[in-house]
Amino acid sequence: QVRLQESGPGLVQPSETLSLTCSVSGVSISSGNYYWVWIRQTPGKGLEWIGSFFYTGSASYTPSVKSRVTISVDTSKSQVSLKLSSVTAADTAVYFCARGRDGYNGVDYWGQGTLVSVTS
Amino acid sequence: QSVLTQPPSVSEAPRQRVTISCSGSTSNIGNNAVNWYQHLPGKAPKLLIYFDGLLPPGVSGRFSGSKSGTSVSLAISGLQSEDEGVYYCASWDDSLNGWVFGGGTKLTVL
Numbered sequence: 001q002v003r004l005q006e007s008g009p010g011l012v013q014p015s016e017t018l019s020l021t022c023s024v025s026g027v028s029i030s031s032g033n034y035y036w037v038w039i040r041q042t043p044g045k046g047l048e049w050i051g052s053f054f055y056t057g058s059a060s061y062t063p064s065v066k067s068r069v070t071i072s073v074d075t076s077k078s079q080v081s082l083k084l085s086s087v088t089a090a091d092t093a094v095y096f097c098a099r100g101r102d103g104y105n106g107v108d109y110w111g112q113g114t115l116v117s118v119t120s
Numbered sequence: 121q122s123v124l125t126q127p128p129s130v131s132e133a134p135r136q137r138v139t140i141s142c143s144g145s146t147s148n149i150g151n152n153a154v155n156w157y158q159h160l161p162g163k164a165p166k167l168l169i170y171f172d173g174l175l176p177p178g179v180s181g182r183f184s185g186s187k188s189g190t191s192v193s194l195a196i197s198g199l200q201s202e203d204e205g206v207y208y209c210a211s212w213d214d215s216l217n218g219w220v221f222g223g224g225t226k227l228t229v230l
Contacts, residue, residue: 004164039219046122047208047221062218096165104176105153106210106219110165 002026004097004111012118018087022080022097022111029078030055035100036080037107038071040093048093052100053080087118123148123220124209131228137197140225142209143190148220150190152212156183159224160205168207169194201229 008020020038027034038050051061053071061069070083080097097111125143132138144150156169167176169185172192184195196203209222 046223049219060218062216104167105170106155108167108176112164
């Protein structure tokens with residue numbers, strides 16, 4: 001059974017770096033059949049794709065955060081990480097980790113999400 | 121503002137049928153397939169429909185998807201109280217070169 005579980009600080013100070021981890025179980029994180037995705041949900045903008053990490057080691061990001069974001073995978077820990085620098089209140093959101101699969105036209109499994117508030 | 125447009129809410133009585141619409145443009149729905157996700161309270165979002173109208177294993181046949189041009193629809197028949205939640209459409213966008221979502225439609229079973 002595939003399970004994705006996000007974790008990280010619920011509060012981040014403005015201008016600092018938001019760091020989240022997604023623990024993946026029930027599937028090989030290094031499989032070439034999947035890619036790993038971060039999505040966030042804000043009250044104002046709804047669901048927003050942040051970026052994807054592919055088994056080749058490459059990543060793609062949405063233009064609005066591209067200069068501030070890094071998604072990476074630690075295969076030894078079966079974890080996907082998200083780092084977003086220079087955060088502002090606009091980055092306050094529920095952050096979801098998800099699995100992407102070409103045969104399913106994108107995301108086929110999601111985590112439950114974790115709320116991150118950017119506030120001083 | 122979401123790139124894909126969905127009605128904020130729909131409601132219908134138990135055992136009835138409801139449809140949820142999602143409209144986009146030629147850079148997303150018009151040129152790419154759509155997925156639908158169900159987000160029930162306190163749970164992780166769940167894939168309901170992929171490639172416009174296909175059901176993943178384990179998803180009830182009460183759910184169906186259709187597409188016409190730059191719009192898609194999700195239909196739920198035989199409504200049950202456990203269907204109450206928020207439904208999202210999603211598609212690849214060629215202009216953004218990334219995934220875009222609808223704003224979500226909250227389904228209430230009366």
